[in-house]
Amino acid sequence: MHVRDGAGALAERLARLMGPRASVARGVLDQHGRSESYYPTLTPDIVVFPETTAEIVEIVRLCAGAGMPIVPFGAGTSLEGNAAAVAGGVCVDFARMTTVLAVHESDMDVVVQPGITRKQLNAQLRDTGLFFPIDPGADASIGGMSSTRASGTMAVRYGTMKDNVLALEMVLADGRVIRTSRRARKSAAGYDLTRLFVGAEGTLGIITEITLKLHPLPQAISAATCAFDQLGDAVDTAIALIQSAVPAARIELLDDVMMRGINAYSKLGHREAPTLFLEFHGSDAGVAEQAQAAEAIAREHGGRGFAWARAAEDRSRLWHARDNTLYAGLGLRPGARAVITDVCVPISRLAECLTETRRDADASGFIAPIVGHVGDGNFHMLILVDPASDAELAGAKALQGRMVARAIAMDGTCTGEHGIGLGKIAYLEDELGEAVSVMRSIKAALDPHGLMNPGKIFAGALP
Template identity: 85%
Template sequence: MGPRVNSAALAERLESVIGPRATIARGVLDQHGQSESYYRALPPDIVVYPETTQEVVEIVKLCAGANMPIVPFGAGTSLEGNASAVAGGVCIDFARMNKVLTVHDSDMNVVVQPGITRKQLNAELRGTGLFFPIDPGANASIGGMTSTRASGTMAVRYGTMKDNVMALEVVLADGRVIRTARRARKSAAGYDLTRLFVGAEGTLGVITEVALKLHPLPQAISAAVCSFDTLHNAVDTAISIIQAAIPVARVELLDDVMMRGINAYAKLGYREAPTLFFEFHGSESAVAEQAELAETIAAEHGGRGFAWAKAPEDRSRLWHARDNTLYAGLGLRPGARAVITDVCVPISRLAECLTETRRDADEHGFTAPIVGHVGDGNFHMLILVDPARLEEIDGAKALQARMVARAIAMDGTCTGEHGIGLGKIDYLTDELGDAVDVMRSIKTALDPHGLMNPGKIFAGAQK
């Protein structure tokens, strides 16, 4: 591979393929270097907006010939710098590849382009009786959710992206286009390439189509809120509900700090104590039965005031508050940025991990609200820091390191759903050891020149 071609010269070549949908305008580049994370902006050299798989193929081939890195970009909502252009290069923005290609309602699946967001997809599915349940909170793109193996609030019932992606179309680093599977519900045909690309963060290829499982819209939905005196009691309630085989659709934990934040942000009046948000899906009778059992279990663990939200507008208000915990958390310290991190542990260790992490943050003087998908052992912490004070950022990173070490020691993971990106590279080997070398071998085999989203998952991934 020769030296990198000048970005202006490559931009001219790209314009010959996609016309004015290739740009080097500074404002556009800066926009694509930012994300929801606290990491400094790392803009690309060029941004392109393809409309077809064939255009992506031509872009990838031009980048390969110019030794130019390739960074796929969805909605820009990642939290670990997953789409930052560490080595510059060409950002492929999928905003124009945002269509539903085929709805197979009888098979309960759909084929989409990667730029469509989850809310757009569900809007397109209205009238089919089906929906796509993966809800990471942000209105993320399906391609980004696939690439980071996202999950979110309904994972306890419907699984994560790895459970709901059936097949992919991927453009490899040499321009080849592959399909990783067919739409059959199961297959034993060779290596599971679909799962290889789900969670690869664009480091192995560029996803251009996604086949997704869909689920029937529930006949009835009911939500509830219940507060507790301690984090331990709240987590024990969630675990008991799961172990009782109650098919709860969502069970979310917000600690007292986060409840203070959402009360102020969403103008709510909930008790500022550890709180569980529940949602139940099913038939009218099933939802009533599930809710009654959950309320009984909560009472056994000291739950207070099991408050129902049955009307759609009440549920919408409740989950809107939950989905905006980032902004609610930031409101607790105006002008601050959030060092956002997550871990996931076996649910039997969740209460211990959560309470120790809460104590650690408090002892070190951080305002650090916690929110968790406690049904599957996953929780997030927003560590609020003054971006101008390096000692605070260093302290937040140290707090994050202790949180991750605690989770790994409990046989958990350093990232439940944010991916590795820039922020968790140092922890991957701690968690998986020699398995990381196997990942590197796969990376080298599929991307020998290290052009696919370099600097993510592995340090020094670009040659």
């Protein structure tokens, strides 16, 4: 493609700017072209490792002059090909931009560079009495989480990235540096540019600093699991917890297939039945009250009783198993790859959507474990396929398409937290209609040459 013609000359200019922090080594390129999901390796032409906003400005200006695409790269944990270099170009890896720039304890916020991961951030916040709660499972980078509008296991209580990003520093496609907001907790000053860039998947600019809302560490934490005979009963319990205003921090659902996977992968002995994983935060008295209310609601819906994990090491073991559901699921079919997909629906339609999806997956003959952040109506399915079988991949994509159509028909969304990337482009217009043309107009205004993470969100969006 024409975008690759100037790669050699651009590599020389980037090498002069970055020194050894610019690489064209085949292993480095391949590493940055792979995904956790089933997508083929799509490699950039060059990978650079900047350390400052000023360096990113120079990288963007050089790429703009050469007509070369720019693909931001965080921890490489995205699931919809969000960081795939579909048109080659320059991959900007933030692995060397991991600094906590400022902690404002009194205001409960923090300013960070985009490459820091959520676990690294919380380790540095440990002595402040504050923490950053968004937990998508993987130890993702904060920049990547902002770019994909990530969510996760604690969204039911603490919200998603859009609720916890206060401000951004951005480098736009023409090299301008902007700040989208100040640190005030609310503002009515002009367009909400922060929300525009959170979830834009790097297609409108490059995030170089993020200001995040922090939360007090809870005085007490307690976690539990509860098994059910029927999937619908587990979902109904989650819905009843929300509607009863029980302020659970996490309400996760693993179906019987996924429970079989995590038992084998994490060497656990849970009942292989639909199971809720719950966690409660607050004061000692508050946690006890929440737990008592949740147990009573679960019992009313056929729950088999709570198995408690109160000690820190027991909670860690429990959530480690939950966080590794991708690998646990893959273990159910050695050698398989996963078509990983997610949807989100209003909680009043969740039981219907989830049980119909489970029935459809079973009828399709695929091993397809389901795990969900059911507290906010979001669930994921891992459809395990033979990577050498075009027929299996086509069948899995058809199953995914039915799952998405079902969610949209229930006034839901084609992606609760993975983003559009490559994999959900076909569904965006079904969901939002004419609003997509408005998104295209914004893209054209901010990135007229289509250099920022091309080929994502919109069909045919290549330079």
